[in-house]
Amino acid sequence: MKNVFGDALTVTLFGESHGQAIGAVLDGLAPGIPVDEEIIAHKLFLRRPYGALGTARREKDGFSILSGVYNGFTTGTPLTIVIPNGDTRSKDYEALHGIARPGHCDYAAHEKYHGFEDDRGGGHFSGRLTAALVAAGAIAGSALSLRGVMIGTHILSLHGVVDRGFADYAEDIGMLDKLLFPVLDEEKAEKMKEEIAKAAEARDSVGGILETALTGLPAGLGEPFFDSVESKLAHALFSIPGIKGVEFGCGFGFSSLYGSEANDAFEMKNGRVITATNRNGGINGGLTNGMPLIFRCAVKPTPSIGKEQKTVDFIKGENTVVAVAGRHDPAIVHRARAVVDALTALVLYDLYAGRYGTDFFGGKR
Amino acid sequence: MKNVFGDALTVTLFGESHGQAIGAVLDGLAPGIPVDEEIIAHKLFLRRPYGALGTARREKDGFSILSGVYNGFTTGTPLTIVIPNGDTRSKDYEALHGIARPGHCDYAAHEKYHGFEDDRGGGHFSGRLTAALVAAGAIAGSALSLRGVMIGTHILSLHGVVDRGFADYAEDIGMLDKLLFPVLDEEKAEKMKEEIAKAAEARDSVGGILETALTGLPAGLGEPFFDSVESKLAHALFSIPGIKGVEFGCGFGFSSLYGSEANDAFEMKNGRVITATNRNGGINGGLTNGMPLIFRCAVKPTPSIGKEQKTVDFIKGENTVVAVAGRHDPAIVHRARAVVDALTALVLYDLYAGRYGTDFFGGKR
């Protein structure tokens, strides 16, 4: 299905970095969800580069909603968001035609599309397209929050600087949406920024790890096997450019635990079933168990760097070197956060709507 | 789609641990793929517990192919494999009715299915179902190998014992299919087995990390965004019970690298484009780049352990303790390998068939 994702709620993604516009169509939204353009704008703001940390490219991300909203509420028919591509300096990319930027898919895309690909700025593969996902996710996230589901992501580590983990029940996720650089421990935020500045100075870049928590989920969401919560989330998360790893609960850390350490003991608390620990990240057998859902994403360093790198001209078939000029982020970890939140909201909405029906998040008049 | 997965090739999975049978239907196979029951049987053998390492349950895994094969070749219409459930001691599970085994989804499934779930031995959520996936994957894998695609998986680490990584071009994967306990360094294999034996003695269990490589892939497989190679593989892999993390190339290790270290330099070699290193695991922008595809899966320790654990009776709504009797593996890492190989084969087949059409792996008469 390529650029279409989801079952009860589907998102169709389109556009190229230097084309006319990028956008997304959301099909399957309930009728009657309030659509607040301020919330969408805020989420897009969180995805933007800023100050010294970011690229010089001004992405206004002035979005339009072409369909699916009437009198401030979703209609229940497809909602289309379009974000025009304004300030694109395609010239920066002309010299790169045929040059495989290391870490990018220029060469692979050329093999796939036989030279017909729009190769300016990565074309359809550009991180720019994630802005449309962030806008779409903002709507799904609003709907979830009306039902008490909260999503929060922080930078757990960035080039070796490690933030503290979430509190026991992730009570601290609420504040994250306000932070442009979401770190739980302020001191660590400063150190991370220093790492980014250092990389920028060296015309290099850094990567990191994002940690996400969701609260307010019931037990029993998800499906066995192919639509396990982990499967659907990972499918969506790995579609984000730069994400190279996803783990739930202890994830790779499970490999050094005993089963007796890895299992979360159940216990009754105020008449509810909870687990005493949450090493499984709120998921058992692919289904939510009612505890906070916790996962982590590995974000690789921005592949576009100013440093000279060895590479090939795949059209001429010869070795060459490249230094990616243009305007690039020395780190995209903090920006990827907004995309992780968005896709998480879209997947959870989909799981809810599959189980509880198309009207679940909607209103009645 | 719950228990149906794939686009050009779909697999439908069914059955319960203690029901009549488990099985899978493969729809979309090319006509003319040779079906060798010996290969299927061998793959099922690799999934089996053995000797002191395994559970006492004898899984004969005597499979039947009900449809889709005629005169030794696939017909191109749905291929159905059924594996009857023979030696099931449901009695072992009767006492567990209402008891949430820690690390299992008994409680979550009860919330989802309102008490109608077949809860004997995990029912539909049992690892037993992966036998059907292994059989299905054997057929897809045979087709891939006819086209020069090889898949191999080894145990990279088990409770702290770490195997060496794959050779530069993963030339050493061919032998893995012959090993019941697939480790590249024999000494490490012995140490891992000691860890398993130690856990077994303590009525406990251990987890580990599997590393998989594919060779022989062309550049340009996969799709942008939602059908990236990473997305589709992770979707499938996370459907395997016990898998809690998936990473490609350096994965979580990217978080401490600079971009200049993370990027793989391209170079011409014998007229072909290759990369000097392979930190991105053979994938750029979600597409294969022609290098070996490399990923790792975190496998949590078997949740079924003989040790007494705190838990709840969710029907009575009270705290209790449980020691999971029955016959269980102190480690499923080596068995999960066969499932990882199978799902990898199914996903790659799907990607090929989507791109090159339904007949790609087939024959002509």
Add this chain to the structure above:
Amino acid sequence: MKNVFGDALTVTLFGESHGQAIGAVLDGLAPGIPVDEEIIAHKLFLRRPYGALGTARREKDGFSILSGVYNGFTTGTPLTIVIPNGDTRSKDYEALHGIARPGHCDYAAHEKYHGFEDDRGGGHFSGRLTAALVAAGAIAGSALSLRGVMIGTHILSLHGVVDRGFADYAEDIGMLDKLLFPVLDEEKAEKMKEEIAKAAEARDSVGGILETALTGLPAGLGEPFFDSVESKLAHALFSIPGIKGVEFGCGFGFSSLYGSEANDAFEMKNGRVITATNRNGGINGGLTNGMPLIFRCAVKPTPSIGKEQKTVDFIKGENTVVAVAGRHDPAIVHRARAVVDALTALVLYDLYAGRYGTDFFGGKR
């Protein structure tokens, strides 16, 4: 998706006419639907040939439910029905290898499957496979009837003999399920049977038109455009071998009406919105409007006839003649009825479950 159909409820169909077995997997059923094997057996009975009207082949249709039912109720996980192929005289078909039976897809299938198709008795394309759909539909239909939705089909015409249409609100559909040869006007039933007998004598066959009504549906089921009630139903109905036309309400008759005749006037009745006539067959804009849903299917004459027909041997590439021996129905209209009912039930279940969620038809314990 080939042999997989449906969104919230998917059915996967497999098997060949002369293979080991045929069957279907239903994924997405709610937990807690009572499964009564008598009802399934009865529906299979309605699909069977009988006496002088039918073929001599005894289809026992002894089905097994391999998974998805526990203690008499659906579990909510995939339900698999298998029907072994017992009395198959493959020899009857050996002589036909390479011969294109007129009206059958032997030649087209050969082009598609390059000679690897199982060509005995039509293989996977055989009407025999509809038995699995009937069994699957029986379960969906049971669930619908618990919610007050009734489905009934009669033979509206058979080789020129025309039955009366449904009563105004299709109140007469309830009796149809009891009739092996479902006709509203008994006299017409006799005349139809005479037509069949006449065709049989001439080693020929006849076709007809089935008319189906559903009562008890709410307004607002279905989706705009691609998942209109008409689209989904027609998709399913045209998968039945022999169905060559589908029309809703006045269907092709609309072509001679004025808009003022074609439109159904709305009116209030006992506080409910109804229409005074039902020329649109209970559907407006692709959505149900709360009136009985009415459609008709054209069933072509059984293509297998004993008469000698001109044809080709497509392997030798030469003209020849064929008289299809074997055991065939001179009419499949009355049998197709059971399949139409079954697919209708599956599609409606799917539409309900998409809108109201996976648990809609299920139970609670």
Add this chain to the structure above:
Amino acid sequence: MKNVFGDALTVTLFGESHGQAIGAVLDGLAPGIPVDEEIIAHKLFLRRPYGALGTARREKDGFSILSGVYNGFTTGTPLTIVIPNGDTRSKDYEALHGIARPGHCDYAAHEKYHGFEDDRGGGHFSGRLTAALVAAGAIAGSALSLRGVMIGTHILSLHGVVDRGFADYAEDIGMLDKLLFPVLDEEKAEKMKEEIAKAAEARDSVGGILETALTGLPAGLGEPFFDSVESKLAHALFSIPGIKGVEFGCGFGFSSLYGSEANDAFEMKNGRVITATNRNGGINGGLTNGMPLIFRCAVKPTPSIGKEQKTVDFIKGENTVVAVAGRHDPAIVHRARAVVDALTALVLYDLYAGRYGTDFFGGKR
């Protein structure tokens, strides 16, 4: 999947009649298909009302391609077409709020969307959206014609005036694309126009039957059962507002034939297998057999008429009358033709791409 359709090629449809814009996203197009905006404009022209026959609403249908085309060729990534809604007189519809226009889905949509639907001019259910499908289909149709596949549709009957059928091998379809009012027999065209004029005068409307032929198809396209050519085509065709019947080959006429009349005899001709007649419309067992594919669609009379009709105000819950002012076509049969051609092209493209892969219709550089 609601507003998303197709497997190898998917079309996502969005917009409302009086919203900002309507549009469609095509995902799965091969890279390298030439995109000629003149062809798209011509197909949109064929869908437009004209002169006395049409509505007064000027639909400029000035479309923009937002993505997926670069230097005149498809890129292989999603192609997005947007058609802004210009001249919409929403005021005409304000008085209709809560009034169920007979033959329209206002009431059903209100039940489905709980009052949040955009009800101006039918909102998302408006025939206006088919303009986006026509534009999308123009691209698929161009690709097909490069491979020798031709599609043509004529008005077979309109309010009782009947055109002659296609020539034996539908050699006469080529001219149809040039006719704004596509009828094979010119005299009949005039009579049909008279019928339309008569209906217009009476503030009423008329319906008709469209007949479509495709030439140049190979044998073996399509899939058994759920993806039969008939199933996929009917699914798409029934999504067109106003289509209430679809039949293939003799369709409903099969009900009065004997099998010996209904079967098409095969014969060898110049080394190729053909059929002497084409009563099955080029399809056997759901697969193309290499003969022209022929089907018919019943189009109901335009439901919007100026005549006063009885109906209800479903918000107030009381009986009322309505005369639909606004600007409406007394017949949409000739316009529906463009939509039928478009959806046919999209479905055939999908079938080809599924079988022969994503690159089948594309180019190489």
